[in-house]
Amino acid sequence: MKLSDLTKKGLEIKKQVPLSKYTFTKTGGPAELLAFPHSESELRDLVLAAYDNQIPLTVIGNASNLIIRDGGISGLVLILTAMNQIKVEGNQVVAQAGATIVDTAFTAAHHGLSGLEFAAGIPGSVGGAVFMNAGAYGGETSNVIQSVKVMTRKGKIKQYSLSEMNFSYRHSLVQDNGDIVIEAVFALKRSAKSRILAEMNYLNALRKYKQPLEYPSCGSVFKRPAGHYVGPMIIKAGLQGKQIGGAQDSTKHAGFIVNKGNATATDYLNLIHLIQAKIKSQFGLDLQTEVRIIGEPDE
Structure with missing residues (x-):
């Protein structure tokens, strides 16, 4: 066809x-x-x-x-954002890949299901959260996954269990094999709706206080090296607030790069490379990007 x-x-x-x-x-x-x-x-x-x-x-x-x-x-x-159905089945939430992880977390909360509180402010989709093993505030997607339904690049449907997904820090099996996440089943626990929502509201208030949500950004840019925190290293390297074109290392949270107006992807990448080079020179660490970078360079 x-x-x-x-x-x-x-x-x-x-x-x-x-x-x-x-x-x-x-x-x-x-x-x-x-x-x-x-x-x-x-x-x-x-x-x-x-x-x-x-x-x-x-x-x-x-x-x-x-x-x-x-x-x-x-x-x-x-x-895949149009594939966004979310269903509650007992203590499980079944969400299509295009549903936002925020909507999934709040659906769970309103049904008295706990475990997704950490995701209350993560702006990604369920598919993206599974792909990246997204996490925040001590929680990770892998902590609450029961199974993942995927489609191969040849159109075949497969089901992976939690153990088969090979989750690790910001990594999952589908990053390696190219399978397309189409649905995830979250295994959650019963708790008081009021307690769950209070925790989610607290984490969202904390996120608003700490993160530059007033500007476009791709969230936390770099993976955290073992034993180190990226933001303080960027500050010590004198790069917080550094701007290339329209892309700026956030003055509010040094681990974020924000679009201050008319930034290009090239601006972002040039700033990322500058930060990586300076951190390597000053601390001897190779910063790896958490953000996914795809596509072709500008001609």
């Missing part, structure tokens, strides 16, 4: 769409082709069409912890 056959069936595939419309940094070049599947069957049709016709395929969630280079992405880009 060709992509043109899918458009004839009513599935909209857009051309040359600026991905800056969808990223949290408000940067990024165009997608050569862009589609928003609304169901597992639509996703499968698009995945198979890409595979059969040897079209490069890139899958994106909520684009909150993502930098897309200014040259954009060739081939077909799928954004």
